[in-house]
Amino acid sequence: MTRTLRTAVAVAAALATLALAGPAQARPFDPRPGADGAGDPLFPTLGNGGYDVQRYDLSFDFTPVTYDFHAVMKIKAKATQDLSSFNLDIDSLAIDAVEVDGEKATWSVTTGRSGQELTVTPAAGLHDRRSFDVAVTYHGNGRTTPVGVPGWRYMSDGGFASAAQSSRADTFAPVNDTTMDKARWSFHLTAPKGWTAAANGTATGTRKAPGNRTTWDFRVDDPMASELLGISVDKQTKIEGRGPHGIKLRHYVPEDQVATYKPIVERTAGQIAWLEKTLGVRYPFDTYGVQIVRDGYSDALENQTLSLFGPGWFKDAATSTGYTDVMVHELTHQWFGDSVTPTTWRSAWLNEGPAVYYAALWADQRGTASMEEKMRTAYGNLDAVRKSDGPPGRPTELGGFNIYDGAAVTLYALDQRVGDHDFDALMKSWLTKHRHANADSEDFIDNAVTVTHDPSLRPFLEDWLYSEDNPPMPGHPDWK
Template sequence: MKRTIATLAAATLAAGALTLPAHADRFEPAPGAPGLNDPLFPDLGNGGYDVRHYDVSFDFTPVTYDFAATVTIKATAVQDLSSFNLDTDGHLIDEVTVDGRPAAWALSPGRTGQELTVTPAEPLRNHRPFTAEVRLHGNGKAPRGGLTGWRFGPDGGFAAAVQASRADTFFPVNDHPSDKATWTFHMKVPEGYVATANGELTAKDGDVWRFEEREPMASELLGLAVVKGTYLYGTGPHALPLRHVVPQGQEEKYGPIAAETAGQIEWAEARFGRFPFSTYGVHIYPGYTDALENQTLSLFGTGWFTRPTYSNTMIHELIHQWFGDSVTPATWQDAWLNEGPAVYYAAVWAEEKGGEKLADKMRTVYGKLDAVRAKDGPPGRPKGLGGYNIYDGGALVLYALQKEIGERDFDRVMRRWVQRNKDGNASTEDFIAHAVKTTHRPGLDAFLRGWLYGETNPPLEIS
């Protein structure tokens, strides 16, 4: 029987022959890193600890946009910590405690916002759980060091649209997709307004709404809002609870659109398996102009629904619940793993509904992508976010993969990817390894590397 190092050490210790090195219990606290060296955003996130849970209390006053908040962070040190950082931007910090004791804190400029450096009364040991609490206040329209995550509507309210790095404009956070956590939200709002947040509405006590997001979530998927809206309810496949928020007084206009979600989820589940979260819905808000995959509650501007192809956009954001929300990129340079599937499957949906043929769309992308690769980088190594290389280029990678391995193996690759990595993080290298392992096809590693990292498009026959 094979004896592990741990087994051998235990046997030696029992014999009284093991001499522990003098430094085995050494305590050497040092500051946690003020960034995680993300290839695109090196200052985002913070080192030295792992967040397990956020508990956020948020008291917002419409029209004036003033707010007060308390964020309680349950985390575990992953090194001996003398201090640690949180990402924040544009707030007035009132008090910081660690494990109930006052902590020293300081604000300094960061690349996209500010760094809040917290120094506990006593250093924290590696592997030790701790609780940090930050009390703050501010105004949603106050100046920020970078872009803001606040979106304001004509109702005097707001909706959060924080991707990629603007959760810190609401409260201090470890703002990188690799540090997913569970969340509790207590949203205090005045009469005439409703609150939204990620997860399930589990209680409403007077003017305080409590939401629980029990599945791990990256901070960039934050879905807070205080609006003049109406909740609409439905049921999806497997009795999945659906809740939607539409503008107050426009229930008849947007109710039928929201009701389409159940059938859209059924369509997606046929490809990827069960919906990965305990609830889903859409939030339609006149204060927003884009569409965003906030976890469990996708956000849409009202303008999308003036287009006959609006369901393509709804499918795009729904697919993100699997690709991007449940399986979150390890770094922002892996963002094609979010956008590629969303664009690809929205195009599949569009063709099924009588729209543009997938092959025609991919032919157009193929013709444009070489120039985009040269300027913005290939799909797997983009130089920034939001580009054609990540969205349509990522979809083209998947189209080429489907042509290379066949529809049956392609479906297995995509379904098993989201099932094996549920609630976690994964990288482009992980996807390549997964595709090779799933299909056992010789040469597939080199094939995918050419498409993801190559300076030019590999040959592709589109018919």
């Protein structure tokens, strides 16, 4: 037979075999409840399993002073298993109704370890890989004592700002509150005349609402973890500007303190330019800004595209520019933590370490503080912290010295080991490779080895991240 004839005979035989075998057996539909936790090592019940959120759309109508609110959260998600029911994280929200694909669903609320679980049972089971829509109508009061810690920050004029990290977005809306499930967002915030709403992302307009109220619309086009939720209603003024290559800047400050804060927020464009040059990577979003509240909040937080600051950071602004260090810290998080987000909170050093490191480099280059002295002091303190709170890559809880200064010391050691050129290259690769995605400590180690072609960096970084004792500092044998 010719080659063509032999091929035709083979194909015919294969088709005949398939015909005898009959139709392929489809996997049976086996709906089961989605998990009530995402399995985070530090927060086992935070988040949920069985689905992946694609988009959140939050309508939130807030009344200042009384703190009453009415809201609707619409969620577009995709099942990752056959689902008979699924959970959302909430805390102290009064649920009015739940619909799945436009049909009423049954629901129940139970108390969890970090908040509450909203269990939703659709009228019919959901097939694996099927997209579905959820609408949760609810109300509440921001002054209600939650099961877990509060995410609300109260302003003396009767407004609020959200500080949701790491598990408090659920005090504002039903969410899948895990870093593993990033999604796109839309916000529609409504408040009475005389008040101004702010949120993550790009402002897309305002609309009149009933009762002499206004609705502000915002859109977040890049994936965002729920812990980076940044919404507020206050007597505040928006200050607009432009950053490098046309980045839209919008800042929010107390309406009666514009003259004080305008020169401060206008430093942001230069800080973005410095970080873009230092990191070799453009700012990862299309807008940025800082929000300085009048009171009720004393920390700083990297809410995606809109970092939040308490007023205490700027009390010496008339005589010192030291406040720029914390501004650079939170801005650095837009790359490390917001764009590249840790898969679990066990890898939180990947957020805080770079933020401390590059803020220290900023101060060093401006001659206001020595990077080497800061790292030397932190190195001396880290050894004991490793034993009490865990090493940088295996913390026993969030918020400790180990994942902040200790993680920055780890990066400093890496720089000392490989040199500035390779260090800059591997950090740039990290940001580019995992842009708008999730990654963890092992991914960071893999990237360092790949970029430098140096397999010995694997045990080097494992020692720095996981050992209970400080490894020797390269280039500084005298450091103890």
